[in-house]
Amino acid sequence: MRCRGFNWGPALGGLAFVFAVLLPGTAKSHPAEFTTLQVQVEADGHFEASLNIDILSFALGQTSLKTSNEELETLLAGPRSTLAEDLAEAGEHFRHEVVVRTDAGDATITAWTLPDLPQVDAVFARNLQPRILVPGEIIFSGTLPAKAHTLAIRLPYVLGDTVQVLELPGGISHDEPVSAGDYSSQVLIALKAPGKWDKMTAIGRYIIVGFHHIVPEGQDHILFVLGLFLFSARIKPLLWQVSAFTVAHSITLGLALYGVVRLPSSITEPLIAASIVFVAGENIFVKDIKPWRYAVVFCFGLVHGLGFASAFANVGLPRENFLIGLVGFNLGVECGQLAVIIGAFLVVGWFRNRPWYRRRIVMPASTIIALIALIWTFQRIFWPVR
Secondary structure, three states: OOOOOOOHHHHHHHHHHHHHHHOHHHOOOOOOOOEEEEEEEOOOOEEEEEEEEEHHHHHHOOOHHHOOHHHHHHHHHOOHHHHHHHHHHHHHHHHHHOEEEEOOEEOEEEEEEOOOHHHHHHHHHOOOOOOOOOEEEEEEEEEOOOOOOEEEEEOOHHHOOEEEEEEEOOOEEEEEEEOOOOEOOOEEOOOOOOOOOOHHHHHHHHHHHHHHHHOOOOHHHHHHHHHHHHHOOOHHHHHHHHHHHHHHHHHHHHHHHOOOOOOOHHHHHHHHHHHHHHHHHHHHHOOOOOHHHHHHHHHHHHHHHHHHHHHHHOOOOOHHHHHHHHHHHHHHHHHHHHHHHHHHHHHHHHHOOOOOHHHHHHHHHHHHHHHHHHHHHHHHHHOOOO
16 A cells, blocks of 8 residues: 555556456457566675566567457568567667666666567467467566665556566565556665664664655655644644654554554545545634544544555565564654654744734645545545555
8 A cells, every 4th residue: 555645547557457357358369468577686686577478469569458369460470570670679668668766776787688589489389379479578687776775666658567576685575566657666675684783774774765655655644744734823732733643653553563453455545535634624614722633633643554554564574674674664754744844834834823824824725635635535435546
């Protein structure tokens, strides 16, 4: 789960994937396979990636789901030189479009194995006709930057939706479906396992991941914190609200990660959005802070903690470093929230004691926040992103 507003691109891509999996017989008459990328990352930063493809569809610049038997038969019946040229052009496009990105810069890809005519001939030599699907493989390898902490991979849009499977140092595995042309999630990697004197480095890495989960990735958490900020012109009530929220989400974050309490994202995601609607709505209709406001914020913090737990679980973490990661991630979340509050102070904090502050800033801003969160609530209930 990623805690953010609704994104139509990934949702439509995910819907296409569901139909492709559940209704394969209605797509095309030739066999179709969902593209899978497998990546092995070593402790020294070397990586090797293997991508299964339909070679002929790859040559046509399409996914196998969008390619008809007639197109494939025409390609096979044509001159071999044309097929070779199409494969070379598709391979060159792939080389320019694939990106292995880290927080320390893009990785250097040093070796490629791309589809060619011998691969096609080898498939037909195994008597796979009349199956027109020609399974093949793209292999590329390289080295990640030495200071890389996170990893995300983007494949060309023409490959369609993919499943990316990462095997990381320390026995960590991470897999996720990725919509066509999108980057995968930022996955935490540890190119060197923390030693006795390297614990602070490990915590620092998880602080970065936790911070990124708020700024810039956690739009819904940002809006919730802004809702808390806007309610009162006084510092003390703000600090009490933020403290209640922090304590609450820290509790459920820890409990969820240790398997004590869990809720599916289909429940937590709409609740998180609804919590923003409530807080922003109260900013509009209630002038003075009530004692139960802190209790409400605490309850909403419990829900947000479950959302943080889902994001943290997607990072992947060996059991021996679990507590280190938990502490670092939570500190990063707090730093992200603090950054949001400081940013809000820099933008409108100068006017918090003006008599028109509530009318000109709090109410319009809270209205916008409430409307955005209300849309998210309905979208997450009726059109959830899987």
